[in-house]
Amino acid sequence: MFEENTEEKKWFALYTKPRHEFKAEEQINKLSIDCFLPKITATKKWKDRKKKVESALFTSYIFIHATEIERRYALAVDSIVKTVCFNGKPAVIPDEEIESIKIMLEKKSDIFISDKIQKGNKVKIIEGPLKNVIGTVVNLNSEDWLYVTVEILQRSVSVKLTKDNVYKLME
The missing domain is CATH 3.30.70.940 (NusG, N-terminal domain)
Incomplete structure (x- = not known):
């Protein structure tokens, strides 16, 4: 070609x-x-x-x-x-x-992937009613849940999401 x-x-x-x-x-x-x-x-x-x-x-x-x-x-x-x-x-x-x-x-080694989503990271929501909205991670827990704060109409709304529902934005 x-x-x-x-x-x-x-x-x-x-x-x-x-x-x-x-x-x-x-x-x-x-x-x-x-x-x-x-x-x-x-x-x-x-x-x-x-x-x-x-x-x-x-x-x-x-x-x-x-x-x-x-x-x-x-x-x-x-x-x-x-x-x-x-x-x-x-x-x-x-x-x-x-x-x-x-x-x-x-070699089929045990491989573990981490997106290294941490408190304070900016993330984009990729599924659900807030799809394409950008927010900030305010809390994480050991069960793969994270809490994201989204600014809407000058109000802060927190949503509970799994890591599969967001992706970390490049800094």
Whole structure:
């Protein structure tokens, strides 16, 4: 799809829209750009059942092995928000780090994910009547409940949500 380019390919991290990692992988693959979406399978528990669910190891991130031109094409994909940058330049991920992630996933190590949502974090609500509203975490408890304060009409409203109902906004 792309002209032959002698430019060296590098690993870049791309930031996706919330819960669009799998869609981003599909769209980037259609462009014939080499991408890597680290995935894990976890057991999700609801009140009435348990189910194994595949999810992204790093929420809202996908990696591409690409030239600078391919990276720019990948940015045009609907599910991609931006390239992860450091000091204003696209951050290049060392090959060894990507290989380490692949080895860890192959060995089926016990992997625990933390979004590190903490008291004081700004979050966007992604489900329910307050969908798309931004609030501040005012309390957390050990049962995965968090309490978010939302400013509406110059009033503060607190809602009780699970961590699955919000995503942490980048600072």
